[in-house]
Amino acid sequence: MKQNILKVGTVMGLLLLIGVFASCNDTKKNDKNQELGNIAQLEETTKKSVVELRKPVVFITGNDKGSSHFYDSARVYFKERNYEVINGKYSLEEIISWMNKNATKNPYGEVHIVNNNNPFKAMNLETVVNGEKVTVESLQKAINEDRLPSLKDEAITDSTKIIFHTNQLATNTNLINTLKSAFITENKIPQVVASPYYNIFGGEFSNHYLAQPYYVFYPTANSPGKVDLSKEIAKKYPEEKEIDWYDALNNEKERYVGEPYTIQYSIPVNLELDYHNSDNEIPHFVMQEEIMDFIASEEALMKEVQKTNIPVEKFRWTYIVKDSQLIIKGKSSALCVLKPLIKPYGDLEHVKPDTNNKRLYAMK
Known part of the structure; x- marks a missing residue:
């Protein structure tokens, strides 16, 4: 009799333990399912929050004179990269107006501005149509007098890059900062990128080098x-x-x-x-x-x-x-x-003008 009671007690204990383990497994499964659900929800939220940027836009802001092929070569260089090339915009007013007019749900990621300037003179770019050439003074005056259009807030993000392909613009910190203020929106502050070097387009050995x-x-x-x-x-x-x-x-x-x-x-x-x-x-x-x-x-x-x-x-x-x-x-x-800047090792070739390289380009 005692043996039967012992056997019954043992069986009930085993059943109880099996129930506990089963309950733990169910809990673990539920926790795991909840965790997977949270990850999926997070991924979905992240996908929605990541904004797709449009392909780069390039403004060719001048025309070649004499034997120069700067602008024509730049135009070919960027077209080969399947960038959107815009001609005939010779002032900041026209550039910003074009960006506003052609803004879409996809903000601008990179905006390239090609300008063949003399580093000892004003930029070869007008502030407003038929206005003064861009200097710190002329541009700040145009901004203060509200003669420049304001860039639409939805047109850019804080990671948008306004890249100037000019000569030694990065050495003029005051002008860089003033140019940046022309592209700031109500809630967004883009990066302005320029090089302290000369920009050469259409070289004998490279289409673009510094x-x-x-x-x-x-x-x-x-x-x-x-x-x-x-x-x-x-x-x-x-x-x-x-x-x-x-x-x-x-x-x-x-x-x-x-x-x-x-x-x-x-x-x-x-x-x-x-x-x-x-x-x-x-x-x-x-x-x-x-x-x-x-x-x-x-x-x-x-x-x-x-x-x-x-x-x-x-x-x-x-x-x-x-x-x-x-x-x-x-x-x-x-x-x-x-x-010309050349690689210090390997084959003899120009350094690639990488706008993300802080040794080649300053970012404000």
Whole structure:
């Protein structure tokens, strides 16, 4: 009898344990199912929150002149990448208006602005249609006076990149920040990306590459000659040991990958003083030195020259008197030696202009 009771007790215990284990397994299954359900719900929510960006848009903001092929080459370069290329927009007003008009449910991811600028002058881009060229002062004035359209909030995200393909724009921090303010919306702040290097499109060995610039200046029409200029530029950049400056100044194109070569352009300066309400007489000058001394004595005029970062003696100065105005004009010739950026290892080739590379592009 006792044995039967013991057997019954054992069986009931086993059944109880089986029930407990079964209950645990059911609980685990329910927990696992709940966890999988949560993951699926999270994935679905994430999918909904991720906004699909439209393909990159490129604004070609100028036309080639003379033997230059900068804009045509840039147009080909970006079309080959299946980017949307927009022509005929020569001002920030037109660029922003186009972006607003063509905004979709998919915000802009990358907006490329191609502009062949002279680093010593205003950008070759208008603020508004037929308005002043873009400088810190002209652009800020246009923004303050509400002459620029505001970019639609839904047109961009905080990760949108406004990429300027220009020459050395990243070295002008004030202008970069002012350009950024032109693209800020009510709730979104895009990134503005530019390089401290020269942008070259349509090269002999690469369709697009970057180059380090080196400068030497002289008064226009008064060149001291390539020998003296090569000595001057060598003294100016003593850390650069790889360039034969005389050869580079006499070389007009890249004949092999990475070969330094020289481009040339003029930098004009116009200075005006109105003597209409002045007790002083309008001065007259005989020699260049007299004009330079006068400029140095006038703080406002000297500030205008200093904006170019070119010494006053590197300009050829002339002047005219028109009614009560003294108009002084200066012109400097710049020889710019360009040293293409090449990979430091492997095959001899240009460094790829990767806009995500912070060594090549500054991001504000």
